[in-house]
Amino acid sequence: MTATERAENPFRDETVKKILAKYRLLWALDHAVALMGWDLETYMPRDGISDRSAAAEELEGLRHRLLLDPELGQLLREAEEKLDSLNVYERGVVRVLGREVRVAKAIPEELARREARVTSKATVVWREAKRKADFKLFKPYLEEIVEIQRRKAELLGYEDHPYDALLDIYEEGLRVRDLDALFSELVPATRRVLDRVLSGGFYPQRHPLEDESYDVDKARALMKRLLDDLDWPWSRGRLDESAHPFTMDLGIDDVRITVRYEGHDIKRAVYSLVHEYGHALYHLQIDRALARTPIAGGASMGVHESQSRFWENIVGRGPWFMRLLSERLREYMGVDAAPEELYRYVNTVRPDLIRVDADEVTYNLHIYLRYTLEKKLIEGSMTVDELPEAWDTMMEELLGIRPPSPREGVLQDIHWSHGSFGYFPTYTLGNVVAAMIWRRIWSDNPELLAGLDLARLREWLRERIHRWGATFPPKELVERSLGEQPSARALVEYLEWKYLELPGKLHEYLG
Amino acid sequence: MTATERAENPFRDETVKKILAKYRLLWALDHAVALMGWDLETYMPRDGISDRSAAAEELEGLRHRLLLDPELGQLLREAEEKLDSLNVYERGVVRVLGREVRVAKAIPEELARREARVTSKATVVWREAKRKADFKLFKPYLEEIVEIQRRKAELLGYEDHPYDALLDIYEEGLRVRDLDALFSELVPATRRVLDRVLSGGFYPQRHPLEDESYDVDKARALMKRLLDDLDWPWSRGRLDESAHPFTMDLGIDDVRITVRYEGHDIKRAVYSLVHEYGHALYHLQIDRALARTPIAGGASMGVHESQSRFWENIVGRGPWFMRLLSERLREYMGVDAAPEELYRYVNTVRPDLIRVDADEVTYNLHIYLRYTLEKKLIEGSMTVDELPEAWDTMMEELLGIRPPSPREGVLQDIHWSHGSFGYFPTYTLGNVVAAMIWRRIWSDNPELLAGLDLARLREWLRERIHRWGATFPPKELVERSLGEQPSARALVEYLEWKYLELPGKLHEYLG
Structure with missing residues (x-):
């Protein structure tokens, strides 16, 4: 560290x-x-x-x-x-x-x-x-x-x-006009990419390894080892277990993450771990001089999510991570899968009814749906009565599938029961900023990703983002660190690169 | 429960x-x-x-x-x-x-x-x-x-x-005159019992099982099982590990104890567990109507210690506990020792320099030493300079052994570095009240101990002591629940019964 x-x-x-x-x-x-x-x-x-x-x-x-x-x-x-x-x-x-x-x-x-x-x-x-x-x-x-x-x-x-007003609670300065502009470009581009991925055949919709069960004790040892691989500072952090994985920041020298072991489909636990690691790293790399002040935290929910998504999707699901993962899965879980095979396993793409199971390509369509419905409920142009039907119809329009019951539709997320309206959009903002980081690194220092240079990746993020804590409002931080405002462009470029270009040259990056 | x-x-x-x-x-x-x-x-x-x-x-x-x-x-x-x-x-x-x-x-x-x-x-x-x-x-x-x-x-x-004034911080109403009276009877009686035990030969000074090492994972399973045997309410409590075992009360429905695994001499972990169980049970059985009030805790340090000592020494080290312990040690640790053999193993008696390793007979002599020296330091009749020599001399007078260095003498306890003066005497008060409970049960309902009727033992303690929390000052609680004020008498009787009488009729009580 x-x-x-x-x-x-x-x-x-x-x-x-x-x-x-x-x-x-x-x-x-x-x-x-x-x-x-x-x-x-x-x-x-x-x-x-x-x-x-x-x-x-x-x-x-x-x-x-x-x-x-x-x-x-x-x-x-x-x-x-x-x-x-x-x-x-x-x-x-x-x-x-x-x-x-x-x-x-x-x-x-x-x-x-x-x-x-x-x-x-x-x-x-x-x-x-x-x-x-x-x-x-x-x-x-x-x-x-x-x-x-x-x-x-x-x-x-x-x-x-x-x-x-509600968006601003979670993401200082984020407005409907920003999100309308963002989604108006992102949604059609996403659907174009999705169509080509589904017809292309390289990224599978399902992978046989998803059905494999695993031994939880072995998985516990694997997670510790993966955190060691990521240079996790055990004297400053913990890994525990909880029903819903989360990161808790108790101070710059006490950052705790959790993981859940479901007993099958090991990638779910692995990527939930890497996701929380991204959140935790943000806290661990905040400038010590800011400790115990109001700015000793993340700049916003969206910037925080950009860090978890960057590590989970761009580092962890990238081709550069597959050799390490292949070795660890063989050593700890007895899984015998070559890097290319693993790459397909961790990057399945399929229209799914459930947001938390969604892949990188379809994920933001789930958020767009929630954003659209929340906005209507708050502006009063739709009633709660009309919500379930609106959900199902929009799901069918966006992903071509219709929930068989509200369990897989309007009732799937806990957020609204907590009163969290305006929160979902920060997930997509996180994906957008993560893609902006990818674009910047991929253009200036591609070896950081291609060579899986974790120490330099951490330093890159520390210098540009982490150390500042909440010193700047999120928009200003992104502008300063990445040279532009969030927009759909980088995320579309990233999805096109990974899902349309990369399959043809995957072996260059498998390490 | x-x-x-x-x-x-x-x-x-x-x-x-x-x-x-x-x-x-x-x-x-x-x-x-x-x-x-x-x-x-x-x-x-x-x-x-x-x-x-x-x-x-x-x-x-x-x-x-x-x-x-x-x-x-x-x-x-x-x-x-x-x-x-x-x-x-x-x-x-x-x-x-x-x-x-x-x-x-x-x-x-x-x-x-x-x-x-x-x-x-x-x-x-x-x-x-x-x-x-x-x-x-x-x-x-x-x-x-x-x-x-x-x-x-x-x-x-x-x-x-x-x-x-300092005693009163830890034990409301406890005075030098109480302790002087207590120790003036207890110290000579203890030394008489000790002399007869050492010359009697029934209770060994050391036991071969003390040198046996154990597997920590197996010990963890044993401790859980012992807590199950004690009907530990897992939905209201936890068992964890720490360098120094303790009980923490977070509310009537959240009471946590810890244990330490040293890897050898399994009785040390077992009795530290049963000791903390005694503290925890006190909290678990306080009347719910007192929750979240100033009286939802123990009456005093001394009464608290009486509960831990009662379970550790009188229940757990009694002959009635040996059959259960023998079965568990065989099942979990592969220790093959009959109840009578175990009874000797867990009841060794030897003059030792270290308080925390002391047995029931010698323990209060260690407290008497600290009490005497603390009193002198506080009244100003002795300087800190004179303390190490005074310690060593008094240790030699009381137990016939002299510390080879301050490590085994005046520097052995952490308490003084915490500023805890007036705390040590509550340990002996705890032993005294535990013996008073023993005397009362042994005279009114001996079958509760002889038959190891844990449910009725808990109920006996709940009804007379636990449920009241800190409603009464400790002296009043003891008077109400046990019908007399603390004095050395019950403890001397208990020590004489266990260490002088019991060896002749041990088999009546081994169950």
């Missing part, structure tokens, strides 16, 4: 120093709440949930009150008035914390509590509705959640479209 | 209700800090320590400020004025939280911070001094720590002896 670079004495302004002193307790609370969340998903005994939820609610309430502290507000106003005299780090602190304070002020506690209450019940009901494939059970909850989101959008404010 | 009994609506007084509402955030902070402590000892990656310590310090600081909240103080004063109209639970809340507030008020923040700073360094230096067997390294730190304890005693106040 590369030593993280240290900005020289980044916080000098007296007002910012006072802000950071006040922030310290918020940071400690976030540290505690993060650990409580990690523990809940990994080791907490089942019946501990009730106390854990109650304690988290108390601490979240305290966090909310601390954000509304008038002294903090006054300090932020003072700092905002002299923004031009602050350096980029100081400005980052004022911007990120200012955003948090504004959201806390805009949403009355009564609404926040109502949302917490409804979503907590809705998540349970959603699970039951999905199991029974019965949208009716979930409908009243989703209706209330949509109503709350619409109210939040009005309270947060927006210029063009109410959905903008 | 027995369902815990529920007091009917225990908190009715409006003032107490307001106190409990205020306490809720303190409870949530304690929950978070407990989890942070558990994680630090079990799973935290090594380099996470710096952020963890910083976060814990912030949260402890906040806890301190919340205890000093004038509104809370006012509510407690109001409740104290109408104490006679409150029920026992309400009085317990006022008493326990009132104690915490009084300590927080008495110790100025500057002194608390100084103690935290010095002990944090001293713990590191103590480790080095112990490794090098060089008391000089540790001496200046211990001097400062003793000075701080003396100052704390003055600030906390006392009637008879400054050491009383």
